[in-house]
Amino acid sequence: MDRRLASKVALVTGGASGIGRATAIAFARSGASVAIADADMAGAQETASYIEGHCDARASAIAVDVADAESVRAMVRSTVEQFGRLDMAFNNAGVHDRAASLHVSTQENWDRVMSVNLEGVWHCMRAQLDHMLMTGKGAIVNNASRSGLVGVPSDGVYGAAKHGVVGLTKAAAIEFASKGIRVNAVCPGLVETALTRARFGDELAARAKLANLLGRMAQPEEIADAVVWLCSDSASFVVGVALPVDGGATAR
Template sequence: MDIRFDNKVVLVTGGGGGIGRASALAFARAGAKVAVTDRDVAAGEETTAQVKALGAEALFIAADVMQAAQVQAMVTQVVAHFGRLDCAFNNAGIEEEHMRLADCEEATFDRIMGVNVKGVWLCMKYQIAQMLAQGGGAIVNTASVAGLVGAPKMSTYSASKHAVIGLTKSAAVEYGRKGIRVNAVCPGVIRTVMLERAVQADPKVAATVAGAHPIGRIGEPDEVAAAVLWLSSDASSFVTGLAHTVDGGLTSV
């Protein structure tokens, strides 16, 4: 199936690398106009340059998704530049936690919940307002398999991703009759900077997590991007409120 986004405007948060960058590039290849946001200016600008190199229109906006004023300004800038907002991929997130629940510091808890939950909520708040004004749109949020099952030594991260799925399902119910679809992707272990950090902390992690997936390997960012594009496209026009796993069968074990 050839999924196209010609003349569609797409916003990707956390677009500076990994799944965000892969998705921004995939949207560009499919004909979209792409707005990339990230706190890391250099990384976000690099993604934007790569999008432009594919011949697509692109805009970079530096934004911290925990700051309401910055998120509102981000959406405003996208609409001012491109005229509308058709699709949003809320991918910005952090993990920053490899410890048992009782050992997690309050500051770590607040930071993870701030980015992963408040950030997604703020993004949806302003994206939905714009989509209501223009008559519809599609939103995809990055959750995780840790939002579907428990994650030892990542209890706060797991809680935050369960919350993302709750936000996704609730928004899907609230706005389905308004032409706005809201879904989530739930990746398994994907080859990203997050995985690199875990491997640096414990070199045995790579082999362990690869073997945990029934498919027998770690996932690639492009494989998650493919699911994001499908959920954002008219090909999934009767799909909303879905927590879509891209996990090599991990949650089937």
């Protein structure tokens, strides 16, 4: 059994479902204690219960609104109070763009996407860095997107936010690497989650065949494995990358 993260503490935002849930479970299976933070407290508690029942690891559910700075600070305080430390964080919480085109996007849509997908990552990194700078070590992974690396017409506002996440990641990596904190990002392509199925409906299967070089969607666990690796000592010399986990979509 892989226990490379034994005695470590991980924090996952958006851990109630999808990529966040898969990553929380992957952290736990690697030996880490895990704080699962989400606005969906019932879903976060279900993830925590699964971990404690199946992964031989400690877990806790924490309610958070990543768009609110004080809520985020309270999330990190709660993590440290419950587990004694914070070694790794996956800033994954996000929402989808409700507009098919930036031309028809509303101010409400812009504000919603930016406040969660970009400003939320900024809030999380600041609060996590407060603790990690005191201990002199840590690993942070931000969830960007293929849309944070290339232009995707149907994701104009979402892509702008995710490009911002990549920029924040690189700037933080440069600033904090010398202080023992590695900051990286993952950039998933099309991933099979409940949100993806709800967004694309009957078009999803056709999209998956055309989305990348492998002709299929990723499973959340495939993204989770990349996050765990980036947080582990196996990636000790990896810093400031925006890692595509997209089946080769950005290679062409």
